[in-house]
Amino acid sequence: MLAGIVFVSLAATAAPSVAPPQPVTVRPAAVGAPHFCPEDHYPVSALQTGTEGKTVMRFTITPQGSVADISVQESSGNAELDNASLVCAQTWQYRPATQDGVAVADNWVAQVVWRISVAQPYSRLAGGARDCLRENSVAWSEMKTAPFRPVVRVKFAGGALADATMAGSTGDPDLDSLTLACYRNLPAEMMTDIPDSERLLVIMKPGE
Numbered sequence: 001m002l003a004g005i006v007f008v009s010l011a012a013t014a015a016p017s018v019a020p021p022q023p024v025t026v027r028p029a030a031v032g033a034p035h036f037c038p039e040d041h042y043p044v045s046a047l048q049t050g051t052e053g054k055t056v057m058r059f060t061i062t063p064q065g066s067v068a069d070i071s072v073q074e075s076s077g078n079a080e081l082d083n084a085s086l087v088c089a090q091t092w093q094y095r096p097a098t099q100d101g102v103a104v105a106d107n108w109v110a111q112v113v114w115r116i117s118v119a120q121p122y123s124r125l126a127g128g129a130r131d132c133l134r135e136n137s138v139a140w141s142e143m144k145t146a147p148f149r150p151v152v153r154v155k156f157a158g159g160a161l162a163d164a165t166m167a168g169s170t171g172d173p174d175l176d177s178l179t180l181a182c183y184r185n186l187p188a189e190m191m192t193d194i195p196d197s198e199r200l201l202v203i204m205k206p207g208e
Helices: 043-048 080-091 122-135 137-145 171-184
Strands: 030-031 054-063 067-076 094-095 097-098 102-104 106-114 151-157 162-170 197-202
Touching: 043 080, 043 151, 043 162, 043 197, 054 080, 067 080, 080 106, 102 162, 122 137, 122 151, 122 171, 122 197, 137 171, 162 171
Parallel strands: none
Antiparallel strands: 030 094, 054 067, 054 106, 097 102, 151 162, 151 197
16 A cells, blocks of 8 residues: 655745834924024114015024024025024024934024014104104205114113113214214103113114
8 A cells, every 4th residue: 555645735824014113203393482583683784774684594403402503504695694693593492303202303494584673662762763863954964865874772771761872873973963862852751661671773764
């Protein structure tokens, strides 16, 4: 009797593949107002010439939420504004990016838009000083031909003007003196609601 030899073929069935879990990444988030630069960061030279612009920057947000390796990606066209943007951005803070709950560095792009404007209640003071100069025909005539706009640093304390000094000259000493006199002679009631503070105020030239 012949022994039968049975060949058994077993088909191996592959287990369904399971993709490895993807890391959970959370992008950075701003703390406070990251793209805001206080008006005192506005370069006086740019205020004098009425220069505005936009600076786009690249930088790294560190695991600690600070800004590092900052550089200008797109210039405003004015070196003073670009430099002021870099200085300002170094103070920004972020909630850092995380990967699986661990803080990591991340690349970021942000911009600063430089526009010359004065918010209330300070704008009424700059307007009052401008009206004062306009009432003086000599001063107003000198404003028309002055090389620069007058930029004045004003300090307030106790609801009153504590000090006014030229931060940026018009290029005309007489006009500078008249400008300061206009600020110092503004009516006291214009300042009663102004908190203790310090501001740069610029007066636009005639026709602007």
